[in-house]
Amino acid sequence: MADDRNDAPAYPVGLRLSGRRVVVLGGGTVAQRRLPALVSAGADIVLVSPTATPSVEAMADAGELRWERRPYQDGDLADAWYALIATTDTAANAAASAEAEARRVWCVRSDDAEAATAWTPATGRSEGVTVAVLTGRDPRRSAAVRDAVVEGLRDGTLVAPRHRERTPGVALVGGGPGDPDLITVRGRRLLAEADVVIADRLGPRDLLDELPPHVEVIDAAKIPYGRFMAQEAINNALIEHARAGKAVVRLKGGDPFVFGRGMEEAEALAEAGIACTVVPGISSSISVPGAAGIPVTHRGVAHEFTVVSGHVAPEDPRSLVDWPALAKLRGTLVLLMAVERIGAIAASLVQHGRSADTPVAVIQEGTMAAQRRVDGTLATVAQVVADAEIRPPAVIVIGDVVTVGRAVQG
Template identity: 85%
Template sequence: AIRDAVVEGLRDGTLVAPHQRTRATGVALVGGGPGDPDLITVRGRRLLAEADVVIADRLGPRDLLAELPPHVEVIDAAKIPYGRFMAQEAINNALIEHAKQGKAVVRLKGGDPFVFGRGMEEAQALAEAGIPCTVVPGISSSISVPGAVGIPVTHRGVAHEFTVVSGHVAPDDERSLVDWASLAKLTGTLVILMGVDKIGRIAETLVAHGRSPETPVALVQEGTTAAQRRVDATLATVADRVVSEGVRPPAVIVVGDVVGVGPHGTA
């Protein structure tokens, strides 16, 4: 049993023998998945086990940081200085600085690096600095979090497509790149990330452009973690439900008939 446990640990990266630590210099952009530490990829976990420096997002499998050896420097990306608007540039500079010191650097991100994770911005900055970069895809919360509460983003006879959209700016915000009027005309599933505080205005916009106010909506807070919870509503009621139920980020919002396919139904 001990032998098998050791072999399994070496395989998935939870146990790394000294001679296995290749410590390749450069940066690995690792998608950590939606939050459950078991949902990081095997490759991501191996690279994390071999890192000298880990720059971690607030979201993602932060429990894995406790497993790192004492010599590993862990940097909380949310606490990198220079202010909110300089944060991404400061993160890029930190990645480059540590990599140029010959260290193996892991940028641990929630979900997938290229799904609203600014992964390409970091990859471009590293390329400009001549730093080798490895991208390790992660399980996106846009699919996994609905699945964790029994909601399929597609289902035969119900939805033949799903659209993933950022809700971090309101539909009437001039910075928005989303064509909400066109989204309202689709019959498939709409998955909204980073939209908790804007969901009322989003719902109003979808209804104004033709989506039924009775369209089912599910909000899944802290999906795949021990604190996971689901709140059901409709486009007509979702704004009030967010307030009455105290829904807070991070939460994935699912809009469409697939919400009623599983065992919960709508409220």
């Protein structure tokens, strides 16, 4: 190919490969990186290679591609629409490239981009948008630009308004344990697209300051209840704003379905005929212990963990928790909303068989700048909490993993 061709910029195009024959030569790490996108595109993939990485072999075993376990042969590119040449045999790569040129098959070569007739862009996707970046012979720069654009689209810092009408509805978004960096990228993007945000006290408050001025932010704790209970008032507010054609985000702490009453809101929206999207969040039951250096499970120490609400005491007739059964478990107990009742809970666990020397850690304001941790045992935790003046929100971890975490922290 003449030098002037090599100096010309590539012409960007999106290939629609669904159901069309794509030949991949070589089953190594290059193919391992490229194959998932081809599978997602619905291509009819034929892999030609004597060997393959375990990941590529797993794709073949799953029926995502057909694997011919042999070297390249002349004619392998017949009827192909697209070819990826990625073997370690330079002579075979050159021969396959020549066949692609003769058959007019667009061909990518991992070993010699100049000899290829196509280049693979650095590609990323976010909510139906495909970002593909080509910077000629600088793939690292392509990847860096791609990452910056995709991240901006995902977290809302790169605003790309939708010009087609959006469907009004409600997104129940789990905001994570409090640190704004721990919300999911989808949750952050939906926040950036919202018209109305109804927020809990335990949601990531710092994210609210980033919202555009036109976004109406409603503190769920300050919704006037009137003759309704608090949850009914929140449900009604969600329905009212969605029916007004607004994109509504219900921003919750942790995960919407882990003691977040998210299902109650989803059911109310379903009864009202309003579309509802649930965006899971990182639950404080695992993230806060982790942030404090405590693994809720650890090999040889705890093979299970149980998350329990402590908003009612063990002797309260409203309690649904089988405290005697929990006391007999050998794994980790994680208590949420239990600061005010930790004394009664600890006493119940000891009464039903858990050792009074069982380690306990209490983490207040987990993942936030004000995070602090105090340690004790089931016998001492009530006094420790009182002496340290621990206040909600706090997560309490009971079990030998507390000692493991302390050792790791040194």
